[in-house]
Amino acid sequence: MSDVMKTVLQVLSAAAALTSVFLGAWLGRKWAPPGSRYNARPVLLGMTAAALGLLALGNYLGLVWTPPEREMGDVYRIIYVHVPAMWMAMLALTVNFACCVGYLLQSSWKTDALAESTAEVGLLFGGYGLVLGAIWGKPTWGTYWDWDPRLTAMAIMLVTYVAYMALRRFVEDPEKRAVWSSVVGIISFVNLPIVWFSVKWWRSLHQVQSTPKTVDPDMTLALRVNAWATLILLTLFLLHRYRIALATREAEVALPEALPTDVPGPRDNHASEVA
Amino acid sequence: MRRGRPISLLKTVGVLLAKDLLIEWRTRARLNALIFFALATLLLFSFAVGPDTKVLARNAGGYLWLALLFASVLALGESFRVEQENLTLDGLRLAPADARAIFLSKALGNALLLMLLGALLIPVMVALYGVDVAMGVGPFAATVTLGCMAISAPGTVYSAIASNARARDVLLPLLLFPLIIPALLAAAKATSLVLQGDPMNQLGSWFGLLIGFNLIYWGLGFLLFPRVIED
Numbered sequence: 001m002s003d004v005m006k007t008v009l010q011v012l013s014a015a016a017a018l019t020s021v022f023l024g025a026w027l028g029r030k031w032a033p034p035g036s037r038y039n040a041r042p043v044l045l046g047m048t049a050a051a052l053g054l055l056a057l058g059n060y061l062g063l064v065w066t067p068p069e070r071e072m073g074d075v076y077r078i079i080y081v082h083v084p085a086m087w088m089a090m091l092a093l094t095v096n097f098a099c100c101v102g103y104l105l106q107s108s109w110k111t112d113a114l115a116e117s118t119a120e121v122g123l124l125f126g127g128y129g130l131v132l133g134a135i136w137g138k139p140t141w142g143t144y145w146d147w148d149p150r151l152t153a154m155a156i157m158l159v160t161y162v163a164y165m166a167l168r169r170f171v172e173d174p175e176k177r178a179v180w181s182s183v184v185g186i187i188s189f190v191n192l193p194i195v196w197f198s199v200k201w202w203r204s205l206h207q208v209q210s211t212p213k214t215v216d217p218d219m220t221l222a223l224r225v226n227a228w229a230t231l232i233l234l235t236l237f238l239l240h241r242y243r244i245a246l247a248t249r250e251a252e253v254a255l256p257e258a259l260p261t262d263v264p265g266p267r268d269n270h271a272s273e274v275a
Numbered sequence: 276m277r278r279g280r281p282i283s284l285l286k287t288v289g290v291l292l293a294k295d296l297l298i299e300w301r302t303r304a305r306l307n308a309l310i311f312f313a314l315a316t317l318l319l320f321s322f323a324v325g326p327d328t329k330v331l332a333r334n335a336g337g338y339l340w341l342a343l344l345f346a347s348v349l350a351l352g353e354s355f356r357v358e359q360e361n362l363t364l365d366g367l368r369l370a371p372a373d374a375r376a377i378f379l380s381k382a383l384g385n386a387l388l389l390m391l392l393g394a395l396l397i398p399v400m401v402a403l404y405g406v407d408v409a410m411g412v413g414p415f416a417a418t419v420t421l422g423c424m425a426i427s428a429p430g431t432v433y434s435a436i437a438s439n440a441r442a443r444d445v446l447l448p449l450l451l452f453p454l455i456i457p458a459l460l461a462a463a464k465a466t467s468l469v470l471q472g473d474p475m476n477q478l479g480s481w482f483g484l485l486i487g488f489n490l491i492y493w494g495l496g497f498l499l500f501p502r503v504i505e506d
Contacts (some may be wrong), residue, residue, distance in 0.1 A: 030421055104502055159453040170440045180436045183499045184450060188431060189453050190491060197456035198484055202464070 054229030085129035092122030100185035291380035338468030422462030
């Protein structure tokens, strides 16, 4: 493949992904709120096609086109799904943190619904990435699990967000749930760097772990195409989950006048058997 | 919420803390239960690991902190259940007491309780596991103080949340345990170093981590707690 081709591929995949994110945000406003009559099918189909197409291309690049790695051989190719999944998990959880802060500054059901969907989708991608990492660990390190700082921190992160989701399930009053889960979301996110440093010290006081990586540019290209494809997938997942979350909120907040104003108002407390 | 000057905030904290300690002293139910729970936990570790005193002594720091952490779940859960019975938390807020003062007093009260528990567990540990405190009482007291404060700040915020939720007994440890891992790690490591000596001078970095953890969570709790108990 010529250099021009590679540049074109990079630019095209990035453009497709960013357009999809933009479209996703737009659909989130137009299509996701309950009662919307907007026909999103063509756009959704287009985004799905873009995601699947880029994924197919990325997997072709990753599985066939890129050279095998010097030490790990073909085993390393799992990186093309593992790393994008982890990136998307972090992205989703960062958005979740922003939503939590945003909700405490100005309460809105939309922020709460987005927080719920980002946490859940982030957890999904994180769990998927962690399993892939464990599968990768077996042939390279010889075990599925190693107390490597990255792995440990990731596992702790996932448990933290499982607790966040559990809290959301356990609180019935939607308004309290939104406030409390925002507080927990902020604390959980702030904890991530602390966990990272502590686990790193915990390990590094025993042995120094260093993995200097010099990556082939072709591998970077394949990784990027896969990451952009996964970003479209993330947008789609988030969009659908956000729509469900908004519908659930509306079902919970039984008073019909509560939703259009989009500010949590007073309501009856026994209205949430849905969650 | 009334925003008092720092002096009046501290005064409120003092009054509330005195109130909590008085309740604690008059019933002594929580403290007694905690002591025996923690003792039983320490005893169970020796059965789970076996009678090899060398292994027990080497892991004593970890066992101490696990016992304290398990006990802290009981202590933290109780600290807001006391307020719920007669809706006294609402009364406090109508008094009006600054919500931040409520946080500080509750967190300080829980930290004090845990520190007391830690101090009581040390002689037991010396007897059961055959450890000796190599670096003296000063660093040990510092470790226990920092570790207990690290547990109590996020623990107070989470117990205020969990005490109002469904399945609160499950929710508090579920929320607290993953969060507390850095503090547990640092406190257990620091305790092991204090007990066995610190030839590589690592104690400082673990203390640093504990202090940082404390600063962050006491600060976050101070900022966020008013939102947790608002209605």
